[in-house]
Amino acid sequence: MSTTTTMTEEAWVHYHDGGIPGRRRVLMGTASKPTFSELPRIDFQRIYSDDLSDRQQLAKEVGAACRDVGFFYAVNHGVDDSMLKETFEASRKFFNLPTEVKMEVRSISRRKARPQYEGRYIAPRFPPSHKLTCPDLKEGFLMGEDATDPEQNRAVTPSTASPRNQWPTHPSALFWRPAIYRYYTAMYTFSKRLLGIFALALDLPEHAFDAITTHPMTNVRAVHYPPQASEADVGIGAHTDFCWFTLVCQSHTELPALEVLNANGIWVPVRPEPHTFVVNIADFLKLVTGGTWQSTVHRVRNMGGEERYSLPFFFSPNEDARVSVLEQFRKEGEVYEEFGVGEYFQQRLDIDRTTHLGSEEGDEK
Numbered sequence: 001m002s003t004t005t006t007m008t009e010e011a012w013v014h015y016h017d018g019g020i021p022g023r024r025r026v027l028m029g030t031a032s033k034p035t036f037s038e039l040p041r042i043d044f045q046r047i048y049s050d051d052l053s054d055r056q057q058l059a060k061e062v063g064a065a066c067r068d069v070g071f072f073y074a075v076n077h078g079v080d081d082s083m084l085k086e087t088f089e090a091s092r093k094f095f096n097l098p099t100e101v102k103m104e105v106r107s108i109s110r111r112k113a114r115p116q117y118e119g120r121y122i123a124p125r126f127p128p129s130h131k132l133t134c135p136d137l138k139e140g141f142l143m144g145e146d147a148t149d150p151e152q153n154r155a156v157t158p159s160t161a162s163p164r165n166q167w168p169t170h171p172s173a174l175f176w177r178p179a180i181y182r183y184y185t186a187m188y189t190f191s192k193r194l195l196g197i198f199a200l201a202l203d204l205p206e207h208a209f210d211a212i213t214t215h216p217m218t219n220v221r222a223v224h225y226p227p228q229a230s231e232a233d234v235g236i237g238a239h240t241d242f243c244w245f246t247l248v249c250q251s252h253t254e255l256p257a258l259e260v261l262n263a264n265g266i267w268v269p270v271r272p273e274p275h276t277f278v279v280n281i282a283d284f285l286k287l288v289t290g291g292t293w294q295s296t297v298h299r300v301r302n303m304g305g306e307e308r309y310s311l312p313f314f315f316s317p318n319e320d321a322r323v324s325v326l327e328q329f330r331k332e333g334e335v336y337e338e339f340g341v342g343e344y345f346q347q348r349l350d351i352d353r354t355t356h357l358g359s360e361e362g363d364e365k
């Protein structure tokens, strides 16, 4: 949850960074630092160019945005616009279904050795009782890689044989699975290309990340944010994402709802722009770039009286990949350990469960 408080006449913004509670002083006037006040807009048409120098030029702009802001708009991304529109229509329809239809896919397993995520419906303000209350007003539906879903064309092996996703079976909800799969597949394909641009932006060969992303960890979370009655409520509390990077499509609302925190502790609104993705760097890419790329704090407050829908797509490397700080970001004399992608992800989920009430059940970000 994020709040701005005044302590001895100083204002602070509170958030979760890397799953850990943090705060930032609000700096104004002469105390303010150079920082961003809007998100860069980057033209992605060049991602499809056969000419390497076009892709390198794009990568230069992407690299600057990742370093200076951690967020950018991707325009002309080439993903089919009518498919995006249809996915939002399907989202509206899904979240309008009776609660009992959505609750069919609400269950989570209580197994100790649980998988990184389990696809399901996430009810608003859950859990209602045994802890304090969950602050987030949002409701969501989460799915991700699952070799037992034939749509993913993946080999079912002993390690991938447990289903992770849950799909509603009520006749009124059967439209949901194909709609989400169309979106998932398109975002997956775009993300693989984007990864090549990130590699170039980091002065690596374009295919440097291919070996660790043959079966990447990926999630779609469809989210519905009801209009907020009060400033004290929160659609999704201030946080950083803990994957490698996130792509977000947001529905149109007159008043921007997604906000990004700049270095002066000012919330910069991310106005919904038609036909664009909002791309943000998450904790994992910050980690492997030795903090050179920013995983920027953000939150959602839906104050404009309209229903809001968003479709974040979260991307991380293979669960069994091992990564470390990239060579060019290492400092002499420092020791850098390797860590497992899946283990890191699980650690972050566990931290989030204990420090972020809204995410007690493994609310992947």
Ligand SMILES: O=C(O)CCC(=O)C(=O)O
Binding pocket: 221, 223, 236, 241, 248, 250, 258, 298, 299, 300, 310, 311, 312, 364, 365
């Ligand atoms: O709804 C949005 O615009 C952003 C959601 C978000 O930050 C998240 O799901 O991690």
Ligand SMILES: [Fe+2]
Binding pocket: 239, 240, 241, 246, 298, 365
């Ligand atoms: Fe996020």
